[in-house]
Amino acid sequence: MKNLAITINYWAKSTALILGLSAMVSCDGFLEENVVSQIGNDYLNTPKGLNDGVNAAYSSMRAWYGSERGNNLTIFGTDIFTNGADGSWKFMNFYTNQFDSQNGHVREVWDEFYRGINTCNAVIDRAPNVTGLSEEVILQRVAEAKFIRAHHYFILVQLFGAVDLQLEETILPTNVVTRSSVSEVYAAIIQDLEEAIPNLEAKAKSDNYGRATRPAAEHLLGRVYITKATSEAGEATDYAKAEPLLQSVINNYGLILLPEFGDVHAFGNEINDEVIWSVQYTRDPLNNQQTNTTANPVFNEGNNAHVFFLMEYDVQPGMQRDTENGRPFKRYKSTDYTLNTIFADRVNDSRYKNTYVDHFLSNRPGEYNTTFDKSKETVTFAQGDTTIWLPGYNMSEAERAQYPYQVLTPELYTERLFPPMKKHMDPGRVDRTQFEGGRDYIAMRLADTYLLLAESQFRQGKIGDATESINAVRRRAAFPGKEAEMEISESDLTFEFITEERARELIGEQTRWLDLKRWGILVERVKAHNPQGAAGIQEFHNLRPIPQNQIDRAEGNAGAFPQNPGY
Template sequence: MNKYLRIFAIVMIAGLVASCSDFLEEDVKTQVSNERYSTPEGFNEAVNSAYSYLRTFYGTEEGLTATVFGTDTYREGADGDFKAMNRYSNEFDSFSYPIESIWRNMYRGINITNTVIARSEGGVEGLSGEEVTRRTAEVRFLRGHFYFILVQFFGPVHLTTEETEGVELEASRAPISDVYDQIISDLEFAANNLPVEPEQYGRATKPAAEHLLSRVFLTRATTDAAGSNDYEMAANLAETVIDDYNFQLLDDYGDIFAVGNEQNAEVIWAVQYSENSLVNGTPDHDLFRGGNSSHLYFNFPYDQEPGLFRTVEFGRPFRRFRPTEFTTQEMFHVDDRDVDSRYKKTFKDAFRVIDPGTYSNVDGVEVTFAEGDTAIWFPGYNMPLSEQQTYNMQVITPEEYNFINFPPLWKHTDPNRASVNETGGSRDWMAFRLAESHLIAAEAYYYMDGAGSPDAIAHLNAVRERAAWPGEEATMAAETAQLLASDGIDFILDERGRELLGEGFRWFDLKRTGKLVERATQYNPDTVPPTGGLEEFHNLRPIPQSQIDLTDGGESAFPQNPGY
């Protein structure tokens, strides 16, 4: 592994919301002395800084590129980089920046957690044993989290629990069974030693550790390292989170992502951001934009249309990630939208006029807009041109979607940015929420008990009934058993897609269920020739070439994943 000198820019960051100012205040230290970590202040600074490395993955270009691109739900739009990761073309190789960034930053986070754990042994003078144990549990939650991201992407990875105290050039790839054993050990320690309620919002908690552990068991069950009771453990832990704490599904799906409502009853744990850009950073994050940048990548160029110009409310009109036809027309089928509210509450289907006046439309016909009129409408279904022309607005139907025009995902919008050109967002990234706990339990019960599992159906219905328009709950629930029986895991994947679209799960979901190649090649045209070349070996990402080159013995000591 590419290890580094023990010189960190330790930043007191992990908390991350303005209401917790003591957790947000920075104390920037460069050239940190070895003794600093053994003081109460330095020990806590190191703990807090370890959280910041999750900001290199969640809500970032790198993390979203690695989890959204190249799946059945999203393909490439007109702008942006790293399209080879969507296509799985030859250009997607061991030099790919997002992959190298994820690898490097996860290991930087691991090294800080190892440092804290090493300094906790024997206690820290000036801190109670209880506080040292609690902080150690926090960083073991983080270390397990970092390794879980790595093992899903790369398979066998370098496994170290030792604090790095100099340049190390020896590394090897541990079996995934060893990596999973370490992840589970870390998360079990965290679950046993963390409080149910955080002392400061944003810190790891017992239910957060249990939720992540349920996801780990669900994932390990599909690997060569599978344990005999992995699905049972996944289901039990998910149900513990659902039943034993105060989390609850919000009544309205749209409220989950309402601006200003990030700390809601459905959120088990979130990666924290702040309106203060100074606390949103992380050391050495090469593509750091100063905050949650997810709002940038799912939009479309509305500002080029009559009656509109760029605003903070409507966002920067980047068009990086484009929904597949499968997403907009099959997963969110037009016939279901009067029953299931999630299409309407996931996509922005209309833009109102903010620049009134008279304009020539795309057909050369003059249209006059008053402020507040609808300028652009994505009806979500096809209609004859003659019908489109009866509307005093631009109508964009599915048959007209292309790499520029498509309905934008709206759950990441951030109107709190300081200006239209500000890229850094301040909204928390909801990493774990209760709907996913239900979906984890449903999948585990499906694999244990089959498509007729009443427990799987009950957990799916908890999510589906909440998603229903008022009065349609019974309609949603009535279909579940039949759909699960006919479509099996594909139905569960569709349900995860409707519920979790654009939230950084999809690539992991397809890989875990063995459906990456099947579903991506079926629904994402970019992944097949002539543009793409998705194959089974792409279920692992390439090991960064920098890692191989900096390891003594090169590829013989640290071999590349097959196919790259």
């Protein structure tokens, strides 16, 4: 398929920056992209233009899912991950005063999401005037735009609180902006999703894979209600409203929990029956870009989650960097709380085994001096021999000496050497240094639906129902034959158990910071379990700083668009 050279320019009220549009077209049942440039303002009024506009809005999801900014804003500064050795963003885990309104990640998320929102606004406003498409298709495209707009505002309101609420296309630059209340933002999100649900495809997978479907919107709206419930906009009925939406996702679309937990994120299995909706990437670096503006560079980075969770294996005896084991950024290191409490059960629960890499095989044969395991002076490897074993528990030096390879036990963990997480590993990259991963990012999956359902039921006092919802996830997570041992009783189900179960199941999937924030326990949990973040975190860190460039370009500056307290 040839790439077209087409671009549409729009002005976003809150960003006052040119939007670049990259168009995805259907090919073999998937959304695929062509680069779009140099076309006129009337293009969106055509059938192809409307489709391309919706597809361009989808591409703004890449500013969040699988990106460095999306991961840093949800993984760092939590109870289950702290910083590894490398990277210039450690201050986001430390909560130092470097994390301020000049932060590039918050600026990029803000700008990219508002560009995506304005594209959605244009699609929604112009769709009634488009001829040459069936009413059904037009309604579906508008529903998709409302799903994307609701998604973006949902992330923004969680990160920043009150934000600028724009529900109409902004064609000309303007600097008149205000911060709408959290209640107003949630009302707009809910209205968008309620209006979108009836017109989205009522199936687990769209005919053009990657498009939003009815179960995706129901899952999102269920999460919106559960999050809203503990916000300043919360209402007593929020949990009750979430429950039937989440039940519908589980019961009505043929989605299933895969029999093996390890298969959910297995490389090459990104399209599976547990996935509700994913953000698509490709192996073509040109088509992984999110925007093309004169003010900002192209974000041409692909799904980069594969680099952040890995340890420094590549300088150890018998090893060199390769595509299979990944490019180790050493960015995120699991906390002791994660390893010792969250994953305490490794006899019945398969999730520790299927979440972490526990051994490395030699790709650089030879004889070497040992590095971290001094129970032996040298080690010798043939191709494919075990070079490093991570048993997950401590043993004496004499015990380690019995093995012909280095044994990395918890007492030897450092910011460079620690259990690497394998959920996002991408051996399909073209070479061992490539940063731009090509795997789709699984943004919504059925296990999360079950856990959200359990939470909504628990909050309503439906303990028996909540217990069964959680047990569905736990039975799937069991080693074969251990299903009964994995089940909990009603007396076992506490709020703390729910927080830990979400960590076990969803670790590394860009949920934890948002969970801790909505539960109101971010500060206490970081202080309790993340030593690097404990000293710096304060209550005002429950919100991120408004980007300074947004305040500066607003008419009246901080007087009209005030910064969040503490920044």
